[in-house]
Amino acid sequence: MTIKSHSSRESRNPRDFNDPRNKPQERSERPERPERSEWASRRSDRPEGATRERTERSRPDWAVRTEQRRSPRERFEGGDRPRPPRGAGLLAELRELDRDLIKMIARRSRMLTRLPASGASDHERELRTSWEEHASAVSRDPKLIRQIFALLQEVEVAPADMEQPTAFNLAPMRKPVNVDLPAPASDRLPRVHMTLAASGASECVLHGVPLNNPVMECLKGLNQVGARLRWEEDGRILCQGGEPVSGYSKSILDKVVHVGDDPFNLFLILFQMVTRPARLKIIGESGLKFVDLAPLRHFLPLLGARLTSVVPGQEGLPARLESSAMLPSEVAVPADLPADAVEALLIAAAGWERPVTMALGEHPEGRSVASKMLPILRDAGIEATLTDAEGALSLHVVPGKAHFGVEPGTGINLSAAAALLALPALAGGSVKLRGAWDATGDDQTREGVRELFAAVGLDMRFSADCAAVSFGEGLGEDAELPPLKPLTDLSGLPSSLFPVGLVLALIPAVRAKGGDLPRLPQNTDMTLVESFLNQLGLSCEDGRLVSIAPASTPWASPSFPWALALSLAAFLRPNIKLVNPGIVTNHLPWYWNAYNSLPTPSLARKSAEEEAAPAPSRPARRRVLASHTPESEMPDEIVYPDED
Template sequence: MNQQHPSPEANRMAEKHTTLSLTQELAQLDERLVSLIAARTNLLSRAAASRRAKNLGITDPNQEKVLWQVWRDSSKGDNLEPQILKKIFHLTNNLSYARVEKNTSNDKPLCLYPRRKPVNIDLSAPRDQILRSMMFFLGATNPAPLTVAPFQGNDISLELINALNLCGFNLTFQNRECSTQPVSSWSLDNKIIYAGQSKFHFYLLLCLALGQVTRAKFTGSTKLKIHDVRPVQDLLPKLGARLTIVEPHSNGVPVRVESSGQLPDSIFIPEGISRKFILALAVAATTFKSGLTIRLHESYVGSKLLRKGLVFLQQYIPELQYEGTGIIIPPAPMNLNLSSVDIPVDPLMSLHLLALPFFVDGNVVLHGKWPEYVPHLQDIMDILHEFGLRINVGADQISSRMGNRPKQLSIDLTYCQEYLPLVLAMAMGLRGKCAITLDTSREDVEHAQDMLENLGAGYSIEPGLLQVGIPAAAQANKKSGESPWQSPGPYWTLAGALISFTHPGLCMSNADNITSAWPWFWKIFMNLPDPQNFINPPRSEEKEDETRDDKPKRKRIRISTD
């Protein structure tokens, strides 16, 4: 019997295969998998965008049914858990739906070439989104009219305004003001409420339903569809309500909520509940006839979000008590005893404008009230002072200019790591090394590494320490700019804009993720050094025969399809 010997090519393939470790084999598979997911996302996005252009929903149940049947048939005999596989199917679909919801295109990155001229900025500062939403809610339920001004409209705020109006409240906005009028009655019963993209808004509307006998359905954007509401689902029976997740194998919206209106006098919030839910419950409890006492697990004691929101609430409802692990909301109704309010500025967004003199000199003046109760805000202000930035906080405005620039720095971000994108951008503007002490196990440090590697910047990282401004490896420089940097979030987009002053030509995709919260940002950036000359005043202040060219006199941002 003749024995067939493998060919030399087969031997080489087998030898190459056996030299790979399991991790290397997985890495090769994952590389192909990501490529296939990207191609699938592009195709499904085209289909979803086509439906949206026809004023149809971006999802097509029949299409999803056909595609899921392919997944199910192809997985037969492979011993894959059906429920987990169905979740993966929905998650891959949501990659496409999220792209269409944001109106983004993956083949058009923004390439930034800003002019290095001293800035002369005089603008209204961006306001805190969470605090603004809280005041919209308080104004809507208030027995007297209330005006929130200035109101810088954005998608997130408009989603809440529309949802509250659907419930029977009366909120209107014009001339950069949002006004509320008292209503005789309101209800969520038998309503389908679109909560948009904000988790806080979803929880705020959900908790509003708890004070009445209600049956309602809540929907939202892709971000809420992948948000896990099960911890809150387990807690709601203690508040006299029941939440049912509508779609099989999903943990997010759409959900149905049934509430009895029978609330306890007190509730204990265990560990693992979203802090946004706790704050939303405290705000919504201002409408509960008997009030509510909230007892918190000790893990919530250091929450920056809860402290910021509850101290703000106490300014207008002095009877509200908050200390450590206890929140006591007095019985409704409540009267705010004011007719207008100016929301404090958002320090995280504002500081990205106030930091501009560090990169190009000049002066920045932002109008608005600086917050007094944001935990560890002074820590970042001290760090920016070490960078040489001189920030002056007045009663109704904040200004900045540049002082002496240090050559190198060693700073500690342990207690204010949410400012890492801003600090990283400034660290890259130093001529020397910058050592940053921080929690390197957090996800934002991975985002920092992705950005640094994309730019070919020299850095080193070890547990608890990130150093930038060190010589880069030759291989890193070679890879620099090979592909656009994918901005992971709004504040990283702001940081990328600042970094483009020291790394002109920086290209980023997903750069429009800031527009839902701060739609004015790119208009400000493109019209530096004096953007106020290109931003129109409210319509009531315009002359009928006056026209203004909103386009920049010189292009600052190049759209590249390379």
């Protein structure tokens, strides 16, 4: 018997290409494959289950286990399974990624609170530099990169043991309303009067001022730069004279002024500081970190001042102001300056050293601003003259100390008044608001309210001390309101009235579950409009409104007028949830009490005796004490006494 060793076996080297056995066969030399029918017959000759066993063996173990875990209803015969929607897996991954981002943002916010307070600006500068360095590789928009960083710095995570706030459910009583209330007071005109009084150190008393956030922030900001203002709980603002805020009596150096969250407060205080030698830092809340101050930075050098951002490349606050108080006698107001800034500029002109002429012809809202500010300046004893010759519109102001011969009124908050006056269009009935409608302080917006309600067919009546709207009076509670006139054009509405006008225009579309989107003003934020439409169960597709499932998530209002509009939209689709109802109470503290007490709201507070007295129709609550009895001590049978 001959045993060959392994080395003596005949084997071919796979790398030996000269070996003929390693050469590939020619196609003609390959054996012929059997016909398909022969292969099919061979498969049919296999025992039953052999094919399935071979398939199971070839599949990975995890796939077999997953298939076995699936219920029979989820399996499909013949392996025919429906394909998932295109992008469904990607959307699921994106949702998971968003959840991870939220957790990381919360973790970052908590870690920021652990940094030492000393050197906070250095820490923020180091973080911002690192952020911009790494984020520039992802985005080529440096402005967006800076805004994202500023937003991350503002995130505040609520403590885990803190009760999470719930959304405010809007479910008004859908009955014909009968509203008779004082018109909501304006918080804008009192701020103008406070600034004029502080500018000339006038002594006066303002009555009936709503002590909301914008008013209090303006008052405290003026006090930081030298004013002597005091408030009382009954709505009085006491202007106590002292040193004027504007003028050259005293310079302000190296101060930090907080202006709150309202851009109008920022413009008022900024232009007051331009009239005197000043060097200060202006800070505010998160809302003013993204306001575009570029037009102001380009305009202030004409007034001998300079505004620079503390954060390089960021448009908004915080910012530094340096003023030389070297003011010209003629000023050409540029077209890109915000309308609120133009108003603040005209108010500050009352404290200049010499008369000044403001050329407003190039500004698109120059005529409306001048017509609104002219009577305010004259009522304060400031000499002002409006000239309109051949399109050259200008306002000439002679500086002086404000003297209010007649007690200045507060004016009317027209955006809030428009929301209340629109209630009959949604529920029927009548609304009457008492106030000085002839002296609202904004004639253009007042005419906009009148034209808006006339366009939809509401019966509106104005008088010197009252405004009333009625629609569908005399109908029963279950009767359907008559249709309104279609509102197809909202492009001419002031920005403060646009949300209410949009609700009135959407009434037919909500009831008919579709329609045409009205014409919107230029530069409208369509993302915001689409989000608002989704709360009403509508979506915009190529200018058409189509019905969709209403959004189930609560809505966060970006501003006071939009929150009022959402409260009106709840008449069309109840149980809309508002995340931030405080945005309304900051401007109008009594609004939600009146809203929840419709159809006949009242602002009168109950006396202490009425609040302490128990309700007659509600029985007194009894406190029940329950004790636990061990099971071993329980009786075998419970015997109840016989009842007669």
